[in-house]
Amino acid sequence: MVKRKRVQDARQRQQQQEQNLLPQKRHYRQRAHANPFSDHALEYPASPSAMDWSSHYPAFVSTGKTPEFADVGCGFGGLLIALAPMFPDTLMLGMEIRVQVSQYVQDRIIALRTTSAISNAASPEPYQNVSIVRANAMKFMPNYFPKHSLSSLFFLFPDPHFKARKHKARIISPTLLAEYAYVLRPGGIVYTITDVHDLHEWMKSHLAAFPLFEPVAEEDLRAQGKGPIIDAVYSSTEEGKKVERNNGQKWLACFMRIEPRRILGRLNTHLHQE
């Protein structure tokens, strides 16, 4: 029964692509959660230099560019699709652990590249700057991104893992923050948003306690021209839209990756005040 449904879904997906229609989520059903600690038989590069981005961003091969924005746990890809036309020269990557969901995003991007290229002759290569990998970001982030290569890292409506014994599965943790600080360049921004207040406090407190991150206010980011990114963070994702439909509240917390010498500067000031 399940197998027949899968075959049917695969056939429908193929038909959609043939007709260049946008994929429909109902053909990509999957369990709500995937265990980040289990072995998902994932393929991943041994190191960033082993990663071949040419099939992801064929229009950018000659530029030698690598992704600068990473959407961790991108779900159905709403943020990437919203940001792609705003930053047409910036490569963006979604990382998603669930098979069907990442397949949906991949099909969505292919369909958008094709249909938009036909309908928008003025800009012949839309959505070429956006792609997805099926990956466990909690295990393999530094396999994909070289040191300091990212300017933005997004954690939008991450799985809350409510029970205390499950907190270790949360995507923000002291160990993982070291990896995020490694791949983010100084001045780069971590955007987090959630509708779960306890998770918001958790993410904020862990980021604030980590020496290489400093909180940055929403107004300051807007003043720096990052308003469109913040708007997309609030409202472009499927989960964000669901929260809106349910009249839920959203909590945003953004942090800047700082230079280690700024930590020394802060320490010096502190010592002089003693």
Ligand SMILES: C[S@@+](CC[C@H](N)C(=O)[O-])C[C@H]1O[C@@H](n2cnc3c(N)ncnc32)[C@H](O)[C@@H]1O
């Ligand atoms: C609640 S959804 C939010 C999706 C999306 N960011 C949004 O706002 O609509 C969390 C997503 O993170 C994915 N995820 C959870 N752990 C992950 C991991 N370790 N690596 C990659 N994706 C993960 C889940 O499969 C799920 O699609």
